[in-house]
Amino acid sequence: MNAQTDFTLTNNKANNKPIGNAHILSSETVLSPDAMAEKYGMTAAALEEFGTKMDAIRDKHLADRGDRDTSYIRKLIRVQRGLEVAGRGLLYASIPALLVPPLAIPVWAAGVASLGLAKILDNMEIGHNIMHGQYDWTGDPALNSKTFEWDAASPSANWRNSHNYEHHTYTNIVGKDRDVGYGTMRMSDAQPWHPVYLGNPLYATLLALNFDAGVSLHDLEIERIRSGELTWKEQLPVLKRIGQKAVKQYGKDYLFFPALAGPFFLPILLGNLVANGMRNLWAFTIIFCGHFPDGVEQFTNEAADNETRGQWYFRQLLGSANLEGGKLFHIMSGNLSHQIEHHLFPDVPAHRYAEMAVEVQAECKKHGLPYNTGPLHKQFATVVGRICRLALPNRKGDKPNNESAGNTLAAA
Amino acid sequence: MTNTNLTTQANPKTNPNSQLQGWRKFAGNELLERLATPHGVSQYLENINPLWSLTDIRAKVVARQQETADATTLVLKTNGNWRGFTAGQFVTLSVEINGRQVSRCYSISSAESDERVRITVRRKQGGEVSNFIADHVEIGDVVSLSPAAGEFVLPTTDKPLLMIAGGSGITPIMSMLRSLDWAASKQPVTLMYYARETATAIFQPELEQLADKQGRFVLRMVNTAEQGRYSNKQLDKLVEDAANYQTLLCGPASLMAAVEADYEQRGLSDQLLLERFTLPEPRIPENPDVVSGDVMFSHSERYVANSGENLLEQAEAAGLQPEFGCRRGICHRCTCTKSSGTVRDAITGELSATPNEAIRLCVSVPVGDVTLDI
Ligand code: FES
Numbered sequence: 001m002n003a004q005t006d007f008t009l010t011n012n013k014a015n016n017k018p019i020g021n022a023h024i025l026s027s028e029t030v031l032s033p034d035a036m037a038e039k040y041g042m043t044a045a046a047l048e049e050f051g052t053k054m055d056a057i058r059d060k061h062l063a064d065r066g067d068r069d070t071s072y073i074r075k076l077i078r079v080q081r082g083l084e085v086a087g088r089g090l091l092y093a094s095i096p097a098l099l100v101p102p103l104a105i106p107v108w109a110a111g112v113a114s115l116g117l118a119k120i121l122d123n124m125e126i127g128h129n130i131m132h133g134q135y136d137w138t139g140d141p142a143l144n145s146k147t148f149e150w151d152a153a154s155p156s157a158n159w160r161n162s163h164n165y166e167h168h169t170y171t172n173i174v175g176k177d178r179d180v181g182y183g184t185m186r187m188s189d190a191q192p193w194h195p196v197y198l199g200n201p202l203y204a205t206l207l208a209l210n211f212d213a214g215v216s217l218h219d220l221e222i223e224r225i226r227s228g229e230l231t232w233k234e235q236l237p238v239l240k241r242i243g244q245k246a247v248k249q250y251g252k253d254y255l256f257f258p259a260l261a262g263p264f265f266l267p268i269l270l271g272n273l274v275a276n277g278m279r280n281l282w283a284f285t286i287i288f289c290g291h292f293p294d295g296v297e298q299f300t301n302e303a304a305d306n307e308t309r310g311q312w313y314f315r316q317l318l319g320s321a322n323l324e325g326g327k328l329f330h331i332m333s334g335n336l337s338h339q340i341e342h343h344l345f346p347d348v349p350a351h352r353y354a355e356m357a358v359e360v361q362a363e364c365k366k367h368g369l370p371y372n373t374g375p376l377h378k379q380f381a382t383v384v385g386r387i388c389r390l391a392l393p394n395r396k397g398d399k400p401n402n403e404s405a406g407n408t409l410a411a412a
Numbered sequence: 413m414t415n416t417n418l419t420t421q422a423n424p425k426t427n428p429n430s431q432l433q434g435w436r437k438f439a440g441n442e443l444l445e446r447l448a449t450p451h452g453v454s455q456y457l458e459n460i461n462p463l464w465s466l467t468d469i470r471a472k473v474v475a476r477q478q479e480t481a482d483a484t485t486l487v488l489k490t491n492g493n494w495r496g497f498t499a500g501q502f503v504t505l506s507v508e509i510n511g512r513q514v515s516r517c518y519s520i521s522s523a524e525s526d527e528r529v530r531i532t533v534r535r536k537q538g539g540e541v542s543n544f545i546a547d548h549v550e551i552g553d554v555v556s557l558s559p560a561a562g563e564f565v566l567p568t569t570d571k572p573l574l575m576i577a578g579g580s581g582i583t584p585i586m587s588m589l590r591s592l593d594w595a596a597s598k599q600p601v602t603l604m605y606y607a608r609e610t611a612t613a614i615f616q617p618e619l620e621q622l623a624d625k626q627g628r629f630v631l632r633m634v635n636t637a638e639q640g641r642y643s644n645k646q647l648d649k650l651v652e653d654a655a656n657y658q659t660l661l662c663g664p665a666s667l668m669a670a671v672e673a674d675y676e677q678r679g680l681s682d683q684l685l686l687e688r689f690t691l692p693e694p695r696i697p698e699n700p701d702v703v704s705g706d707v708m709f710s711h712s713e714r715y716v717a718n719s720g721e722n723l724l725e726q727a728e729a730a731g732l733q734p735e736f737g738c739r740r741g742i743c744h745r746c747t748c749t750k751s752s753g754t755v756r757d758a759i760t761g762e763l764s765a766t767p768n769e770a771i772r773l774c775v776s777v778p779v780g781d782v783t784l785d786i
Contacts, residue, residue: 070511139513165737
């Protein structure tokens with residue numbers, strides 16, 4: 001191991017100010033680094049050991065990258081393109097099928113399903129992971145994080161910034177990780193309550209239905225413009241990219257493809273709309289299950305300052321939750337069902353997370369650390385619970401959402 | 413003296429200003445591109461057949477020829493994005509080795525008029541790509557090419573031509589000899605061809621045949637084991653009145669240096685056109701712990717002495733403003749291309765000398781000279 005393994009954020013010139021709503025209540029549910037370590041009985045030495053072990057898992061898999069990874073992602077891209085072309089084909093095939101009306105609807109529905117699945121694969125297992133730089137080492141321009149663009153409203157250049165940098169560096173730091181609440185919702189007891197959050201469940205529903213547009217607008221950081229931290233002028237390039245991408249993306253789905261069907265414009269447009277909606281609901285569900293189920297910790301502002309590698313790994317582990325399921329489920333979720341492994345190893349090809357999970361769990365068990373995992377319906381139910389509970393002000397006797405982790409591994 | 417140095421050539425894999433031709437013109441039309449956004453029509457076609465790319469030059473290996481025990485010729489059928497070449501030029505060839513694209517420059521050895529592009533590669537000890545071509549590239553495989561590039565081409569002159577080649581430096585010269593219109597002029601052409609032993613001399617049988625057939629072509633095989641290395645005396649012995657000739661030179665570094673020095677002494681440097689053919693294999697410096705070398709920023713044309721800090725710090729110190737985010741290897745925002753040199757990963761300690769490699773500036777520490785494409 002190299003002597004330079006420890007690094008700190010102290011040289012981070014531009015980014016010492018918190019992002020977004022800076023008025024955070026101090027709250028017992030938001031942990032400082034010391035409180036984190038104490039709560040889970042991790043001494044400095046134990047944290048160091050944990051970090052070294054995580055580094056070793058990462059190094060092992062990075063060194064092993066090769067044909068297996070490249071073939072995997074290419075195969076997935078081929079499947080995705082096939083589903084997309086088939087989906088669009090079936091949508092058009094539903095038009096002549098109108099001659100036999102009982103046939104038209106299933107053909108149309110199959111087209112929507114196929115197109116929706118294609119969009120899910122494109123955005124999650126392919127796009128999200130390529131844009132994390134998981135395949136940059138291949139040297140293939142089609143798999144390059146800087147050039148890949150996904151089939152969604154959000155321009156990848158904007159997303160890479162907010163997601164790879166802010167979310168993955170400041171994971172679950174309330175006030176810095178803008179994915180906590182997406183600037184509109186109250187997702188932490190530490191966010192002060194305001195009557196506007198009575199709409200929490202409504203905002204969540206709207207966001208779920210328009211998730212790709214939501215992600216796109218999220219990158220504009222409107223809340224920081226309102227608070228005066230950013231100016232419209234500074235955000236102009238971001239806005240420009242959003243506009244350009246929106247014209248292309250919506251032009252394709254809601255104008256050009258429907259127009260090809262001539263008088264049957266509407267059924268094709270509707271097909272695209274439903275397919276996009278399908279993708280939006282699924283992506284929202286998976287992504288909100290990554291950091292908001294019960295048992296997931298949130299952190300104070302100083303958590304990322306002077307953090308050792310061990311502490312960083314520790315924070316990523318405590319701030320993420322996994323979903324259980326079969327191989328297909330993991331692929332369809334972009335392996336974000338292995339959110340813990342994704343946060344520990346964001347640039348390792350995601351199809352390896354299942355293998356890495358075994359090694360990570362063993363390590364957690366050794367240190368008596370929680371490993372938050374559960375089936376989708378259970379995890380999502382607690383997310384919905386949180387969204388509804390936080391619509392109202394904190395009440396005495398509320399049990400904070402970082403307790404009651406019923407599905408964590410028992411301490412060894 | 414013209415010096416076309418392979419190392420300074422960019423490595424463009426795509427052919428951006430190529431005008432699409434034939435069916436590609438239709439496939440790349442505005443409407444289809446709008447329907448295929450954001451991936452583009454080309455990506456869909458490539459999924460069916462990599463040769464159908466609208467953007468990249470790809471080629472299928474249609475034959476392999478064993479020239480000598482350690483030299484192989486790949487016969488390539490290029491796709492419609494190939495725009496031809498001038499004899500003497502080279503291409504950057506990319507192959508995929510264990511899931512990773514690796515590129516090297518190779519001169520083309522075929523005639524300009526040949527329908528197929530031939531690339532002749534000699535196995536180098538420890539050479540990743542040359543060994544891969546020798547052992548693993550099969551008929552039917554698809555490789556990527558850059559557009560042809562390089563200034564080492566036949567000069568327009570009435571002077572007799574003297575070609576001096578050594579080892580695999582024969583390849584661009586072979587392309588010239590194969591492309592020459594022998595009937596068109598009386599211009600004499602002499603080739604001095606250096607080889608350790610005749611069994612290892614690539615194209616020797618074809619060259620001998622050519623010498624038999626064409627009166628104006630003289631072949632001088634120089635067996636260095638018997639006749640020694642290039643010297644001023646040797647040149648005068650084998651070529652009468654060398655001062656009359658326009659000389660073309662391509663071979664190993666030692667041969668090039670000897671000829672260059674001799675021509676300088678003779679005051680003939682401006683009659684010498686040369687190709688620095690032998691690229692050093694990328695290798696890790698001997699003492700990776702010693703802070704040494706320079707960091708070159710090729711795009712912004714700046715350089716600084718290596719300070720031992722990570723490349724992001726050094727780029728900023730040089731007045732550049734590369735993109736960054738976390739500054740600790742998580743976000744990949746600072747990723748850029750390292751064209752050459754060795755870097756150490758500050759997290760894993762791993763050293764990497766791979767050319768044209770994507771690296772994260774904030775966790776890469778240069779070891780010796782490093783060139784970045786920013
Ligand atoms: S700045 Fe984030 S990886 Fe370098």
